[in-house]
Amino acid sequence: MIRFVVIGHRATTSGDFKLDDITGGAGRLDVLIRCINSSFFLSHDIRRDVELYLVLQGPPFAPKTIRLVGSELRYLNPDERSTAALIRNALMQKVESEINSTPGIYVSNRSYRDVLSLLSKEGKLIYLNEDGDDIVEFDFPDDPVFVLSDDRDLTEEEEEMLLKYEPDAISLGPISYHADHCITIVNNMLDRTYRLH
Amino acid sequence: MIRFVVIGHRATTSGDFKLDDITGGAGRLDVLIRCINSSFFLSHDIRRDVELYLVLQGPPFAPKTIRLVGSELRYLNPDERSTAALIRNALMQKVESEINSTPGIYVSNRSYRDVLSLLSKEGKLIYLNEDGDDIVEFDFPDDPVFVLSDDRDLTEEEEEMLLKYEPDAISLGPISYHADHCITIVNNMLDRTYRLH
Structure with a gap:
């Protein structure tokens, strides 16, 4: 999933x-x-x-x-x-x-806290972040859980809560995108690699 | 452009x-x-x-x-x-x-015919097509012009009109996407390569 x-x-x-x-x-x-x-x-x-x-x-x-x-x-x-x-x-x-x-x-x-706690048991949390590994070279884990924010960044508290789960961090490229565009790009990359296996 | x-x-x-x-x-x-x-x-x-x-x-x-x-x-x-x-x-x-x-x-x-004629003089036409070259390995020409269709495929006549311009053909992956998702993926690839030069 x-x-x-x-x-x-x-x-x-x-x-x-x-x-x-x-x-x-x-x-x-x-x-x-x-x-x-x-x-x-x-x-x-x-x-x-x-x-x-x-x-x-x-x-x-x-x-x-x-x-x-x-x-x-x-x-x-x-x-x-x-x-x-x-x-x-x-x-x-x-x-x-x-x-x-x-x-x-x-x-x-x-709450956000509840959702992270729940999903950390279901798969590996992944933080979309410009400092992360390039998605093109990223080896997706089983059952990836991508965490994104709307038009505002995660608050410091929200980011801390996420980092406690030691998420993977991936970058989609040199520019910052709208959340829905991020999801389209991630889905495309999953189609090319993860979903083919 | x-x-x-x-x-x-x-x-x-x-x-x-x-x-x-x-x-x-x-x-x-x-x-x-x-x-x-x-x-x-x-x-x-x-x-x-x-x-x-x-x-x-x-x-x-x-x-x-x-x-x-x-x-x-x-x-x-x-x-x-x-x-x-x-x-x-x-x-x-x-x-x-x-x-x-x-x-x-x-x-x-x-018309579509007018637009193709106009833009063929401004840059290189590119047809998004599942049989095309993989976009990840594609070397974008200067001033690329990407031609897409809405939720219906190009008609035979529209495709013929486009093919007369000998467009490059690129594929975005193994699955067919909505037109707006195609544009998001193309823009992301351009950000990674073409726009960096």
Whole structure:
């Protein structure tokens, strides 16, 4: 399994937002929506070997984590608006333990700390970082877990929490990219190497 | 200069569409909108060395070509809805020769044939094709012009028109991707090689 974790530092944790305003009103939820697109979409298929964790840290009910499971997803279209509607649906659920909102989409009250703790047992954490090893030469571990941030960097505390797990660090090139573009590049590299084995 | 050409086979050529319906009502304009995002956006910057040609072939006024110039672009945000509003603005203009609608965005009545003819004089055409040379080992020519299609393949006629220019052919890997993902991968490879020189 290939896993991506993306932190939405101010992404809304309520379903009470307008589909016309997923950038401002929903705390840059648009960034996370685009990460859904780049995690799962192939030309005429969905990547069934991917799981995506969106960690929402905005008001009013933070933290919440939305988990998308490629092998179970339905009703997912590539445009931002329809994907935002699925996420809104998830955020409208009352959550105690993790629950399923629509096929392949789950919502819980997990925090970033909870997600790291959970996934460190499932695979090897990988930090995308300009000082890391070049992805072109990187030998992917089994069950890689890529940790990314939205349009803001990880806070010092978040970075410290991640470094405790001694993650691998990889670089995607000489320039800094949007999170969804990072996921596209990582998926392409996995197609060339990891997924061929 | 790095240029991308994307054909929108049924993308609307009228500004009379709703921002809430850029997928259906606007003939999968959403595909082209995402190509704008992946052509230009860096983490906190715009790629100034890129020019993007969107060739719209849908009703009612086909053909139209929207040209976006990285070094001149303003008011461009990464979300689909606000980008669609800029394109709608361009499509509302009455066009005889090419005109400027907002900073960095131009609209004309150019056809796919016109665009190929024009750009073949500006640089080397490159066809993204699964049978092409692997992009990782590809030696990019000066002023590359990458030709892509929306969610539909090039028609036979469109492919023939392109092949007359004896384009280079490159492959991005073993799987077929969405057009915007292709552009992200190409831009990343250009960052690693071509743009470093």
